[in-house]
Amino acid sequence: MLARAKAQYAPFPDGRVDVVGVPFATADRSAFGYRWRFVGTHERPIEPPGFAPTGVRLCLEGMSYLQLEQGRVGPYACTSTPPR
Numbered sequence: 001m002l003a004r005a006k007a008q009y010a011p012f013p014d015g016r017v018d019v020v021g022v023p024f025a026t027a028d029r030s031a032f033g034y035r036w037r038f039v040g041t042h043e044r045p046i047e048p049p050g051f052a053p054t055g056v057r058l059c060l061e062g063m064s065y066l067q068l069e070q071g072r073v074g075p076y077a078c079t080s081t082p083p084r
């Protein structure tokens with residue numbers, strides 16, 4: 001998962017993810033979620049499929065929801081707004 005995250009953000013070397021608001025958990029603490037915002041400039045190719053750098057500043061907002069299984073992250077869902 002760490003390698004995937006590094007590859008995903010590599011095209012945006014100044015990229016930053018911030019938690020927006022307060023994270024939340026289910027009453028039984030078997031799952032939690034949080035809103036986030038990503039801002040970064042597209043300065044390196046996106047692989048695959050090989051999109052060339054554009055120099056465009058990207059802003060995405062979204063929410064992640066994670067279920068816990070035996071104290072470890074299990075199923076994970078993420079959604080985001082279209083880039084602006």
